[in-house]
Amino acid sequence: MKATSIVVLTGAGISAESGVATFRDGDGLWASHRIEDVATPEGFARAPELVHTFYNGRRRELADVAPNAAHLALAKLEQEFKGDFLLVTQNIDDLHERAGSQKLVHMHGELAKALCANCGNRIACASDLSTDDVCSVCSTPGHLRPDVVWFGEFPYKMNQIENALERCDLFISIGTSGNVYPAAGFVQQARYAGARSVELNLEPSEGVDYFDESYHGPATLVVPAFVE
């Protein structure tokens, strides 16, 4: 792999063949749920039970899915690549970790964690959350929420991500539709830094014209083919 510093961005498409729903495909999450109700702080304030049901369901599903060849190919690339490497995922599932990825940031949070909206305490979360749950630090009930970034909220690890984008000479975007910012703007930031940009996706994304190269097909085929 002719590169000295790589940034990889992944979206729901990389987990689709593992059986994790995407957002915008026909049977995607946004086809059966309103973003305003389940993925905004306002929605959580209005009807926290509805939000807990949405994320509890997605957390339970993780027990029935496993990393696929695309997740495994990225973990192998990370291990073998001698240069700087950062995997930035928009996904809140834990399939990258289970595939062995370590140089990984979840810019939109993780289902495997809960956050107290009152005191900011973070805890590991492997079971359902409810409004009866009490924070072990501030001992107040009803403030524990999924540790995910909702619309209108600031994504996580943005400084680390932007530093890596400024340094990278290869930017690879996998399984994302390029609809949601700031992630959808990373390709421009990488190009501005002089990086070669590559899209690996089932179909052309919203931002396909920003990429130097694009290879379209199922992630389990195009990702191993590109990184090996």
Ligand SMILES: CC(C)NC(=O)[C@H](Cc1c[nH]c2ccccc12)NC(=O)[C@H](CCCC/N=C(/NCCC(=O)O)S[C@H]1O[C@H](COP(=O)(O)OP(=O)(O)OC[C@H]2O[C@@H](n3cnc4c(N)ncnc43)[C@H](O)[C@@H]2O)[C@@H](O)[C@H]1O)NC(=O)OCc1ccccc1
């Ligand atoms: C709708 C959109 C227009 N709105 C936004 O972008 C908003 C507002 C906004 C900010 N800046 C803007 C600029 C212009 C316009 C709007 C904005 N952004 C925000 O609110 C963000 C916070 C957004 C985070 C929201 N939370 C998510 N997820 C966590 C929760 C949860 O998971 O429930 S977003 C969620 O949807 C996003 C899109 O999903 P994708 O992963 O791309 O999935 P999708 O289904 O859309 O596409 C799947 C793709 O895979 C492909 N595919 C399918 N199967 C396969 C397959 N088998 N193989 C390969 N590919 C496949 C398909 O072809 C498709 O292309 C992901 O980010 C995902 O995490 N916060 C913020 O901006 O803070 C301030 C700021 C500004 C600048 C700099 C710093 C801070």
